[in-house]
Amino acid sequence: xxxxPTAPSSDDSLRRAAIDRSVKWPVLFLFANAAxxxxxxxxxxxxxxxxxxxxxxxxxxWTWWLNxxxxxxxxxxALIYGWAMQAGLGAAIWLVARRTGTVLQRGAGxxxxxGIFWNIGVTLGVxxxxxxxxxSLQWLxxxxxxxxxxxxxxxxxxxxxxxxFLAAPRSEGFQISTWYVIGACFWxxxxxxxxxxxxxxxxxxxxxxxxGAGINGWYVNTLILLVFAPLGxxxxxxxxxxxxGQPIASTQLAVLGFWGLAIFGGWTGFxxxxxxxxxxxxxAVGGAAALLLVIPAAIVALNHHLTTAGQHGMIQTSPxxxxxxxxxxxxxxxxxxxxxxxxxxxxxxxxxxxxxxGFHLLAIYGxxxxxxxxxxxxxVPRLAGCEWLSARVIRQHFWxxxxxxxxxxxxxxxxxxxQGESVNxxxxxxxxxxxxIVNSRGYLIGRTLAWIFILWSNLWFFFHLMLMVFGLGRRSxxxxxxxxxxxxxxxxx
Amino acid sequence: xxxxxxxxxxxxxxxxxxxxxxxxxxxxxxQKLAPQAYVKDRDGLEGVYPGKGIYRQGQLVYxxxxxxxxxxxxxxxxxAGVNDGWxxxxxSDQSAIPRDVVRASTPFDYIGEPVAPLGIQRxxxxxxxxGYRFTDPDGKADRNGLHVQLYAPRAGKKWSIMPAYRNLxxxxxxxxxxxxxxxxxxxxxxPGKGREVVPTPEANELVSYLLSLKKxxxxxxxxxAEAAKK
Amino acid sequence: MNENQPQNYDxxxxxxxxxxxxxxxxxxxxxxEPLSAPVLVAAFVLTILGGGYLGAYTHVSGxxxxxxxxxxxxxxxxxxxxxxxxxxxxAFQFAMKKGAxxxxxxxxxxxxxxxxxxxxxxPLAGSEWVLGGTERLARIAMHxxxxxxxVKGTNFNNVMVAPPLSDTEIGQVLTYIRNSWxxxxxxxxxxxxxxxxxxxxxxxxxxxAEELLPFADKDIPGEIPAGPGATVAPAAAPAAK
Numbered sequence: 001x002x003x004x005p006t007a008p009s010s011d012d013s014l015r016r017a018a019i020d021r022s023v024k025w026p027v028l029f030l031f032a033n034a035a036x037x038x039x040x041x042x043x044x045x046x047x048x049x050x051x052x053x054x055x056x057x058x059x060x061x062w063t064w065w066l067n068x069x070x071x072x073x074x075x076x077x078a079l080i081y082g083w084a085m086q087a088g089l090g091a092a093i094w095l096v097a098r099r100t101g102t103v104l105q106r107g108a109g110x111x112x113x114x115g116i117f118w119n120i121g122v123t124l125g126v127x128x129x130x131x132x133x134x135x136s137l138q139w140l141x142x143x144x145x146x147x148x149x150x151x152x153x154x155x156x157x158x159x160x161x162x163x164x165f166l167a168a169p170r171s172e173g174f175q176i177s178t179w180y181v182i183g184a185c186f187w188x189x190x191x192x193x194x195x196x197x198x199x200x201x202x203x204x205x206x207x208x209x210x211x212g213a214g215i216n217g218w219y220v221n222t223l224i225l226l227v228f229a230p231l232g233x234x235x236x237x238x239x240x241x242x243x244x245g246q247p248i249a250s251t252q253l254a255v256l257g258f259w260g261l262a263i264f265g266g267w268t269g270f271x272x273x274x275x276x277x278x279x280x281x282x283x284a285v286g287g288a289a290a291l292l293l294v295i296p297a298a299i300v301a302l303n304h305h306l307t308t309a310g311q312h313g314m315i316q317t318s319p320x321x322x323x324x325x326x327x328x329x330x331x332x333x334x335x336x337x338x339x340x341x342x343x344x345x346x347x348x349x350x351x352x353x354x355x356x357x358g359f360h361l362l363a364i365y366g367x368x369x370x371x372x373x374x375x376x377x378x379x380v381p382r383l384a385g386c387e388w389l390s391a392r393v394i395r396q397h398f399w400x401x402x403x404x405x406x407x408x409x410x411x412x413x414x415x416x417x418x419q420g421e422s423v424n425x426x427x428x429x430x431x432x433x434x435x436x437i438v439n440s441r442g443y444l445i446g447r448t449l450a451w452i453f454i455l456w457s458n459l460w461f462f463f464h465l466m467l468m469v470f471g472l473g474r475r476s477x478x479x480x481x482x483x484x485x486x487x488x489x490x491x492x493x
Numbered sequence: 494x495x496x497x498x499x500x501x502x503x504x505x506x507x508x509x510x511x512x513x514x515x516x517x518x519x520x521x522x523x524q525k526l527a528p529q530a531y532v533k534d535r536d537g538l539e540g541v542y543p544g545k546g547i548y549r550q551g552q553l554v555y556x557x558x559x560x561x562x563x564x565x566x567x568x569x570x571x572x573a574g575v576n577d578g579w580x581x582x583x584x585s586d587q588s589a590i591p592r593d594v595v596r597a598s599t600p601f602d603y604i605g606e607p608v609a610p611l612g613i614q615r616x617x618x619x620x621x622x623x624g625y626r627f628t629d630p631d632g633k634a635d636r637n638g639l640h641v642q643l644y645a646p647r648a649g650k651k652w653s654i655m656p657a658y659r660n661l662x663x664x665x666x667x668x669x670x671x672x673x674x675x676x677x678x679x680x681x682x683x684p685g686k687g688r689e690v691v692p693t694p695e696a697n698e699l700v701s702y703l704l705s706l707k708k709x710x711x712x713x714x715x716x717x718a719e720a721a722k723k
Numbered sequence: 724m725n726e727n728q729p730q731n732y733d734x735x736x737x738x739x740x741x742x743x744x745x746x747x748x749x750x751x752x753x754x755x756e757p758l759s760a761p762v763l764v765a766a767f768v769l770t771i772l773g774g775g776y777l778g779a780y781t782h783v784s785g786x787x788x789x790x791x792x793x794x795x796x797x798x799x800x801x802x803x804x805x806x807x808x809x810x811x812x813x814a815f816q817f818a819m820k821k822g823a824x825x826x827x828x829x830x831x832x833x834x835x836x837x838x839x840x841x842x843x844x845x846p847l848a849g850s851e852w853v854l855g856g857t858e859r860l861a862r863i864a865m866h867x868x869x870x871x872x873x874v875k876g877t878n879f880n881n882v883m884v885a886p887p888l889s890d891t892e893i894g895q896v897l898t899y900i901r902n903s904w905x906x907x908x909x910x911x912x913x914x915x916x917x918x919x920x921x922x923x924x925x926x927x928x929x930x931x932a933e934e935l936l937p938f939a940d941k942d943i944p945g946e947i948p949a950g951p952g953a954t955v956a957p958a959a960a961p962a963a964k
Contacts, residue, residue, distance in 0.1 A: 016744045052616070055646075055656050067656035069559025129559075136556035138613050166497050176753075179500065186504050194512065198520055203607035210600045210791075211523040212608030215516055226508070245748040250756030262504060266511030273611055275569035277598040279522075280793035282515065284780030288773040295766045306756060343776060352565050352615035382743045423615060431824040433618050434652050438827040477742035522788045570792050600791055651887035652828070681889075 015101070017382075022104035023097050024383045026111035026157075030090030031376055032469045033119050035462045037082025038369075040126075042458050044075035046451035052444045065130050073141035074129045076360070080139060080223070081150065082122045084364055086115070087372040088231040089157055092181045094379050095238055096161045099178040100168035107160060114156035121149040137199050139220050147196045151189060158185035176254045180234030183262060187226040195219035210277040218269030221286075221338075224363045225265035225293065229331070232371035233261075233300060236328045239374055240307050243321045244314060249306030253299050260296030264289045271342040274351065290335075290342035297335035304328045317481045319394045320378040326402060327371030334362045337413070349420035354440065354447075358412025365454070366405045373397070373461070380465065381480075386473030388480035389464060395482055397461045404453030407446055415443025526604055531713050543601050543710040551702025554695050555610065558658060565612030566621045566706065570597035596715075602708040617655060624707040639700045640676050640692055648682035661696035664688055814948035815898070815910050822899025825892045829900075832883070837904040843881060845874035848904035857897070857911050859938040861919040864893045867929030882929060890916040915945040 048071035050057045058066055093111065097104060125142030128134065133143035140147075165182050198208065198215055208215065241248050248254055270278060271286030308315075308325070315325050337359050340346040350356070377394065381387050388394060422428060422435040467473060474480065528541040555561075598621060603609035612619075627635040627642075641648055644662050646655035662676075667689045675689040684690045692700070784790035833839050837848035847853050852874055853860060867885040871878060888896065894913040901908030 010745075013741055013744045013747075016747065017741050020744065051656065052654060055654050059657065064657075064660045067558075067658070069562050069656060072562050073559055132557045134557060134559060136559060136561045136610060137608060138561075141559075162501075168497075182501075183504055186501065187508055190508065190512070194516060198516065199608050206524055207605050207607045208520055208523050208609075209526065209603035209606055210598075210609045210611065211519045212606075213611035215520065216608065218515060241751065241753075242748060245751075247751035248753035250758075251753045252758055253756065253762075254753065256758070259503075259507070262507040266508050267515060270515065273567065275597070276567045276611060277600045277602060277609075277791050279519070279600075279786075279788045280784055280790050281777075281781045281786045282519065284777050284793065285515070287780075288777040291769055291773040291776060295769050298765060299762060302759075302762060303756075306754075348569075352612060354614070356614065387743075419615075428824065431821065432650060434650075435824055435827050436616075437652060437654055438830075479743065479746065519788070597792060649889065651889060 015103075016098070018103050019097050019101070020094075020382045022108065023093050023111075024108075026108055026115060027090045027094050027379065028383055028469050029112050029115045030086050030093070031380065032465060033115065034083050034086035034090065034372075035458075035465045037078055037086065037122065039455075039458050039462050041075055041079035041083055042451060042455045044071055044078060046448065046455055048072045048075050049444065049447040049451050052447075053441050065132070070130055070132070070134065073134055073136075074126050076139060077129065077141055078122065078126050079364060081125065081142075082119075084228060084368055084372070085154075086118060086122075087376070088184070088228065088368070089115075089118075089154070091235050091372060091375040091379065092161060092185065092231060093157065094383075095177060095181050095234055095375075096164050099175065099238070100164045102164045102168065104160075111157055111160065114153045117149060117156075118153035121146050121153060124149070135200065137216050139223065140195060140199060140216065144196075144200045147192065147200065151192055151196075154192070155189055158189065161185050176248065176258065177234040177238040179258055180230040180237065183258075184227050184230040184234070187222075187230075191219060191222050191226065210273075213276075214270045214273055214278045214282060217272035217286075220272075220360075221269035222266055224360070225261065225268060228363060228368045229261060229265070232327060232331065232368045233257075235371045235375040236304060236324050236331075239320050239324050239378055240304055240328070242378075243318050243324075244308055244311040246307055246309075246311060249303055249309070253303040253306075257296045257299040257303060260299065261293070264293045264296070268293070268338070268342065271347065272351075272356070274342075274344060274347055287343040287347070290339045294335050294339050297332050301328065301332040317483050319388070319391075319398070319480070319482055320374045322398060322482065323370050323374035323377065327367050327369075327374060330362060330366035330370060330405075334359070334367050337362060349424055350416050351420070353416035353420045353423070354412045354443065355416025355420070358409045358416060361405065361412070362409045365401075366409060370401065370405075373401070376465065380468050381473065384468045384471055384473060386468065386471060387476050387478065389467055389473055391480050391482050393460050393464050394480065397457045397464070398482075400453045400457030400460075404450045404457060407453065408450035411443040411446035411450065415440045415446070418443065523600070526600055528601070528604060529713050531711075536711070536713055538711065542713050543604065543708075545705065545707075546605050548698070548702040548705040549606070551698035551700070551705075552606070552610070554661075554699040555702055558661075558699075560620075561610045561612050563612075563614055563616035563655075564618070564620045565615045566598075566609070566619065566708070567611045568596070568598045568619065568621050568708075596709060596712065598708060599712065601712075602710075620703065620706055621708045622706065624704045627704065634704050636700050636704070637677050639703060640696065641678055643696065643699070644676060644690055644692075645678070645682055645684075648679055658696070661693050661699065663691045663693060665691065814912075818895045818898040818910060818912075819902060821892075822895035822897075823903075825888060825896040826899055828886045828888065829896065837900065837906075841877075843879070844883075845872065845877070845879045847900045848906060850874050853900055854906060854908050856938050856941040857909070857915065857943045858919055858922075858941040859935045860897055860901075861893065861911065861916055861943060862923055862926075862930055862935060862938070864888070864897060865916070865920060865923065866926050868932065868935075869929040870931045872932040884929065890920065909942070910947050911943070912945055912947065915943040918945060919943050 047058065047066065048068055051066075051068040051071060055068070096102075121142075125146040128143035128146065129141050134141040135144060142150075162182060162185055165178060195215065195218075199212055199219075203212055237248065237254070267289035268286045270282040271290060272283075274283035274287065276283075308321075315322050341350050341355060341359055377388065419436050419440040422439045425435075428435050528543065530541050531538040533539055602621075624634075627639045629635050640662075642655075643658045645657055646653040647657075664684055665688065667675075667687055671689050672691050675691050676684075678684070678690075780793040783793060832844040833847050834844075837846060839846040845852070852863070852872075863883070865885060867883045869882040871880045873879075891913045893916045894911045897911040897916075900906065901911070
């Protein structure tokens, strides 16, 4: 029935409403907590960016634990596990329920419980990092006893989603967004368990040496490409056709894009340590895979572009489409930047510089978070039963997020180039490190500015979302649009 | 691909290949890495390569404080390879000792370390050979200099952006002639009048670890080539 | 919770509650757009590129675990200064080399060319303030300079704050600016800077040009290590106007 291009029947609408109602509390719980963690992570990011050029900042008698070595991992982990994973899970529950047409009969409580445990895990992890129990493994800095908790909480949710997928009475229409979401649910436990067992548990008895660092790099890249990328793309593949009312342009492109990502995504990561003490072929495989990943990225972008064709005006009006558009655009840029960082032409200069941080934030914020914002602006009114209060607040959120993330990415990429040039110059090898520090200082101030923008935008987002969660939104049949054209308004949200 | 079970199988297979070949097999291979003995006739050296390991207890402090966020321990080769790819090695940064170009890091340098702290960013200097940099003019390890760098990084270099790890030190009133382990600061820096700074056990372990970082043991079979350069 | 009960809002108007769901557009069957030629070409190019990259790395050692260096060849020292050969750098060369790095602190205003920014920041190249007495120069480097000043016949009015440098670094950078861009002057040692600091006492804030006038030609006394820095006679600096 969903393949029918005519307007949905009233029956159909009622069924959708029932699905929405059944997943209301788990999804809202995850979104609300995710937004809170986003705010926390943004604040930590602002502080740690200041620490890079003014280490005395906030270095009082009782705040010695706020040094960069603890702030930066706390910031990244809060952003990744607190915000990104949680928002992704919330959107995943809703997407899978909608796409499989499942009304969650019972077990919503289990999902909320899993969400609570996830939040306890992240809180313990961040506190652990600050109190000096961190592990120094990139993106796995949480103390070693946190990961079983996080993994269990994730499995409690992912189990249900895979179950819904397998038990779906019939496949309704084309399932590309379900594929992506199920892929992420399937890969994350595997990746996370592997990385933690090898790096945190077994390595104590059987030292991994340099390979361990490589596996850590593999974890970071795989998390981006096989967890965040599919979750984000699952959302964009759902919302772009939904809002423009046009079908996904090409089945063939969608299928190729998906399997391209699935096949190449697991091979990257070791290139972070290219030229280092790893078997020479491992960084080479990572670099080649990073190059090849541009193909699925370009295919996805082309498909999204063709799907939106002729309806680009809607990007002006629909908040969801606007955020989704930026997210989808960033995905291509992110894959190109990954290819640049991962091969020796640019990698030789950019290795170990701020450029890597720029790439990570481009992936986590520019691509993934923007897609999630898009999803949240669509999903929450359906769950909360009221409309977003103010288009102006949404505009603030959008523009300051865009200003912030583009400033951040540009500053970090160019700053990384400046830093890398001065670190790599053989002239400087016998000299103090001052050249690198002075050359990158301006860009670091830009980084602080970027975090101020992002903080401002997310403050608005947080309060707006909280009002919605507490049911204090607008009571109206009209959606909240950014630029209202009354004739076409009802169709666009 | 309408069959969900078939779909899940394909998902698993697509990820299984890189998982097996990039993670599991290399991890098992890394277990086989064992120190090699020098051949006396060829290398002119006795003993095993790599010689001394690191001071592991201090590495825990290194990890806890997040030093890897800014410091790497990895030196790239300065070979002219494809397209001069790695000509930009990171030779003997910042010190006259060792005076030869430092060789590129090898997997043997990290034997016995659970996960080698190769580093996340290079906002500060590389530490692969930091043990050489903090030495007295007469060649002895300069523990005090390293402690000062950790306690007050800007005492010597005013432009440094390193955080001050004051939590690893105790500041107290000088009693009598002062504690034997108290830090001696360069001119122009003082922890306060009548006060002295004493390192905690953690600080001493961290310093021992850093001083044990000399990842340039001669590679068997390449010793002659290195000796010839001198 | 009772799922059919409307929650935390007062209305029971089902039409309004379901408005968001009702205005949704239906899911349509995806199109059959074929794989376009540009995509195929781009994929082809990237595959060649990726394969070539992999080949360049693996043609020496293949997929072995024994070789961590992809490139066969002899190690080449790319550094311009060979520390291993010959005697160590003399004190002057050493100060010049270090000073070049310390000059990173100054480069923003005085520019890599040492010419400053016309009308904003005075030049260092050929400047009588740089080539004149070292006492005056050291004071500026230690504490900064503010207010109107005439350099090479041009008036400037700006503030230079004291750079965050140690005495050693000040000595090195002064030696560097006195011997770069065609300048030729005597070396400034760390001991000289220490002495100048003692003489100047606790001076707070930047100097004014007229305060420094008495020192226009005064050199800080002190021993200059033997070497090129010592043999260069101080250039005949025109008196400050």
